[in-house]
Amino acid sequence: MTRLLQTTLIVLLATLGAAPAVFAQVGTLGGRGFILVNGGYQTATHDLERVSTLRANVEDGSFTTEYEVKSGPSFDVAGGANVWRRLAVGVGVTRFSHSTPSTLNGSVPHPFFFNRPRSVSGDIAGLKREELAIHVEAIATAPIGRRLQVMAFGGPSFFRVKQDMVTTFTWAETYPFDDASFGSATTVDADGSKLGFNVGADVGYFFTRQVGVGGTIRFARATVEMDVAGGTQKAKAGGLQAGGGLRLRF
Secondary structure, three states: OOOHHHHHHHHHHHHOOOOOHEEEEEEEEOOOEEEEEEEEEOOOOOHHHHEEEEEEEOOEEEEEEEOOOOOEEEEEEEEEEEEEEEHHHHHEEEOOOOOOOOEEEEEEEOOOOOOOEEEEEEOOOOOOEEEEEEEEEEEEEEEEOOOEEEEEEEEEEEEEEEEEEEEEEEEEEEEOOOOOEEEEEEEEEEEEEEEEEEEEEEEEEOOOOOOOEEEEEEEEEEEEEEEEEEEEEEEEEEEEEEEEEEEEOO
């Protein structure tokens, strides 16, 4: 468990722990705490392109790596408490993890001739992208009848992104060295953090006073600068997320 996730859970538990005192002061319809647990899907794709240099045979070459950050499953948990009438505050955590197929296209200097580079290309598998977002939200609640509850929310989001990125690669060549072929890539774990935002809505249907199911749709976004081999790489994080799962209130 990362330190960021530990901190988030502490904040979440503190929010829920303060709920009874808040409820005693509010005493209005909907003046109760809630927990939302969702399995979901992040629909956004965030492709990356990074251009790097390499030094070989007393000459500079270059290579471009393209990363395809596809849409995929996500998981989030949130909780909160009413603070005044139908207004509530809450905090949530969203996690997204997915493989990122990548393609490398390079230009490798010739060992015998200047300005006669060889083209090299290859596919790189096994790279991974992880996003962890903490959402702090102001929430408007609207009970509809005895079983249906609608919430609209928004606020700041803190994103932390980790991405496997290529720093260099090897190639194979044979005499007379006019051609070269891709060998393998060397990667590092690049990461970065940034403050963004989120907005969304949730609809819950309750079978009993405390237990139900529901669905959430959220749009959250930030542009993160990751540290990579002495430089930086900008990457978009978040996007449109939709999911559903368990609803609890008390």
